[in-house]
Amino acid sequence: MKSRIIFLADMQSFFASVEKAADPTIRDKPIVVAGDPERRSGVVLAACPLAKAYGVTTAEALWQAQQKCRQLVVVKPRMETYIRVSLQITRIFESFTDLVEPYSIDEQFLDVTGSAALFGDPLTIAEQIRERVRLETGIVCRIGIGENKVLAKMACDNFAKKQSQGVFWLKRSDLAETLWPLPVEKLFGVGSRMKRHFHRIGVYTIGQVAKLSPAVLTRRWGVNGEILWRTAHGLDDSPVSPRTHELQKGIGHHMTLPRDYHTAADIKVILLELCEEVCRRARSKNLMGSVVSVGCRGADFDTATGFWRQMKLFEPTHDAMTLFQAVGHLFERHWRHTPVRSIGVNLSQLIEDDTYQLSLFEDKQRQRALAAAIDGIRARYGNAAVLRAISLLDSGQARERARKIGGHYK
Numbered sequence: 001m002k003s004r005i006i007f008l009a010d011m012q013s014f015f016a017s018v019e020k021a022a023d024p025t026i027r028d029k030p031i032v033v034a035g036d037p038e039r040r041s042g043v044v045l046a047a048c049p050l051a052k053a054y055g056v057t058t059a060e061a062l063w064q065a066q067q068k069c070r071q072l073v074v075v076k077p078r079m080e081t082y083i084r085v086s087l088q089i090t091r092i093f094e095s096f097t098d099l100v101e102p103y104s105i106d107e108q109f110l111d112v113t114g115s116a117a118l119f120g121d122p123l124t125i126a127e128q129i130r131e132r133v134r135l136e137t138g139i140v141c142r143i144g145i146g147e148n149k150v151l152a153k154m155a156c157d158n159f160a161k162k163q164s165q166g167v168f169w170l171k172r173s174d175l176a177e178t179l180w181p182l183p184v185e186k187l188f189g190v191g192s193r194m195k196r197h198f199h200r201i202g203v204y205t206i207g208q209v210a211k212l213s214p215a216v217l218t219r220r221w222g223v224n225g226e227i228l229w230r231t232a233h234g235l236d237d238s239p240v241s242p243r244t245h246e247l248q249k250g251i252g253h254h255m256t257l258p259r260d261y262h263t264a265a266d267i268k269v270i271l272l273e274l275c276e277e278v279c280r281r282a283r284s285k286n287l288m289g290s291v292v293s294v295g296c297r298g299a300d301f302d303t304a305t306g307f308w309r310q311m312k313l314f315e316p317t318h319d320a321m322t323l324f325q326a327v328g329h330l331f332e333r334h335w336r337h338t339p340v341r342s343i344g345v346n347l348s349q350l351i352e353d354d355t356y357q358l359s360l361f362e363d364k365q366r367q368r369a370l371a372a373a374i375d376g377i378r379a380r381y382g383n384a385a386v387l388r389a390i391s392l393l394d395s396g397q398a399r400e401r402a403r404k405i406g407g408h409y410k
Contacts, residue, residue, distance in 0.1 A: 005122050005145065006240060007110040008152035009093065009129065010161065011086075012140040014106035015046035018085050019075045021138030030054060031073040034062045045077055085137055092132050096125060099240045107156075109149055111240035126167045145169040150236035154179060154188050172234040179234070180207030188231050189224075197221075206232050251289065252346030253277045255397065260339040266395035267296075267340055268328060273391060273398045274345040275324040279317075282347060283375055286354070288316035289347035294327045296335070296343040307334045315357050316349075319367055323347065 011017065015033040020026055030051035032044045042062035054069035066072050086105050093100045096119060099111035112125050119125045126143040133141040143166065144156025155170035158179070170178060179186075185195040187206045201220075203209055209217075210232035217225030230236070253274050261267050271294070282289060290313050298305030309330050317323060327345055374386050384402035391398040 002113070003147045004111060004113045005116070006147065006149055006152040007112060007122075007126065007129075008103070008144040008146075008149070008156040009089075009108050009110060009133075010142045010144075010156050011089065011106040011133075012142060012161075012166075013046050013048045013052075014086075014139065015077060015082055016048040016051075016075075017046075017139040018082055018137075019078075020048065022081075026073050026075075029073050030056070030069050030071065031075055032056060032062070032065055033075050033077050034065070035077060085139070088137060089133055089139070089141075092136060093129065095132075096129060099242060101240045101242055103153075109152065109240045122169065123167060130166060140166065142166040143168075146234070147172060148234070148236035149238055149240065150188055150231050151234045154186070154231075157188070158182060158186050170234070175210070175234055176207065180205060180210055180232075182206050184209060187228065189228055194228075250346050250348035250350065251278055251282050251285075251287070252293075252344060253281075254342065254344030255401070256342040257340065258397070258400075260341055261343075261395065262339050264332070264335075266393075267331070267335075267343065269390050269393055269395045270343055270397060271327050271331060271345065272320070272324050272388065273396065273401070274343065275327055276320045276388070276398070277401075278345050278347050279320040279323055279371070280375055280378070282318040282350070283353070283371060286352060287350045288318045288353045289313075289350050290316040291347070291349040292323055292326045292330070293346045293348070294330045294344070296331075296340045298338050298341060305338060306340070309334050310346075310348075316351055316353075318347075318353060319371065 016031055019031060019033060028050075030053070031048050032051050033046040034044050035042055044056065044058055044060050044062060044065050047056045047058055047065070051065070051069060051072060054072075056065040056068050056072070062074065066074075082105060086102075090100060090102065090108060093108060093110050097110050097112050097115050101109040103109055110129075112119075112122065115125060116122070119128060122145050126145060130141045130143065133139055142156055142160040144152045144154065144160045145168065146152040146155050151170045151172065155168045159168035159170065160166055182205065184190055184198045184204055184206055185192070187209060190198070198204070198209070203212070209228060212229065214226050214229045217229050219225070221228070255270065255274065257270065261270065291310055292313060293308060293310035295308030296306045311326060311330055313322075313326055323345070377385050382402055384399045387396075387398050390396065
């Protein structure tokens with residue numbers, strides 16, 4: 001069987017690169033894209049290579065970045081623009097192959113196995129793609145190449161991003177010389193917690209993971225243990241699927257609050273707004289859910305506070321008030337009256353909404369018609385066009401959130 005050729009294409013400092021391409025006056029300056037520090041969103045979302053040379057890192061506080069680099073240029077995020085450019089890059093990829101799978105806003109998998117007859121060998125195709133992206137968007141693209149998605153991802157993260165040519169082909173036959181000497185945290189799927197677990201058992205490199213028995217890893221970490229062993233050996237059977245993200249398992253919304261919320265009354269305002277958003281998104285996809293979950297985190301992210309709990313509903317729903325009643329019940333049962341900084345609501349076990357149980361005690365058809373009318377107004381005039389009165393309280397965030405995409409200003 002012919003080996004597949006998979007690319008993982010990553011856009012260098014994507015948000016910052018988009019801003020530099022749009023404004024030549026900042027092209028040669030150290031810049032970061034960061035949120036509004038007054039609303040507790042002053043975190044670096046992207047830093048250009050010039051800023052990184054000063055030690056600025058993604059996800060650090062803006063004030064820390066400014067201390068490292070006094071001449072730092074701070075640009076507020078423009079999410080609509082980044083989404084538009086990301087879609088433009090997707091169209092470039094699709095001119096080389098129809099098998100393109102978005103992994104994030106700035107990373108995409110491509111299966112170019114069938115493209116060699118048209119565009120040449122994998123390295124030639126990678127250079128053509130990089131040149132097209134650079135000419136049409138002004139953004140530098142790094143490409144990892146492998147025979148599957150996990151090898152392509154590790155090729156990009158561990159090698160292509162660190163080399164001037166921006167392309168690296170990670171072959172399974174060369175893993176002992178290329179991948180295995182790297183620290184264990186460089187293995188895809190190993191975070192800070194798993195790194196500590198590996199260190200406790202004397203495992204410090206990817207090669208040591210590869211040499212362990214899969215049975216040992218499975219006994220210790222279940223299925224995840226076997227997956228890590230397979231990853232260390234460069235084994236991955238998952239296809240590049242353009243429609244993979246359309247198979248939705250749950251619909252959720254999470255919010256980091258602009259200040260600590262202390263009272264149940266204030267928190268319930270946010271819970272209702274979250275339920276409204278989750279149900280609006282469910283209705284837009286013609287889905288209902290029968291399992292609801294709610295969770296929160298405390299004021300100190302470095303301390304394990306808060307909870308995440310779920311419950312089964314009596315019947316599937318996408319009605320905001322029905323969801324809110326269940327969410328409120330769950331929250332009251334598990335909240336310890338500690339300050340809340342972030343909170344989220346999720347609806348899962350989704351089914352199509354074309355069939356539902358009628359009731360003698362409530363007019364569900366009228367409720368659906370009302371929700372559809374409100375959804376139509378919001379789709380045409382914006383999410384803040386129709387609000388519940390409770391959202392006008394100081395604790396409400398619906399009006400502010402309507403100005404954002406993905407938690408950042410449009």
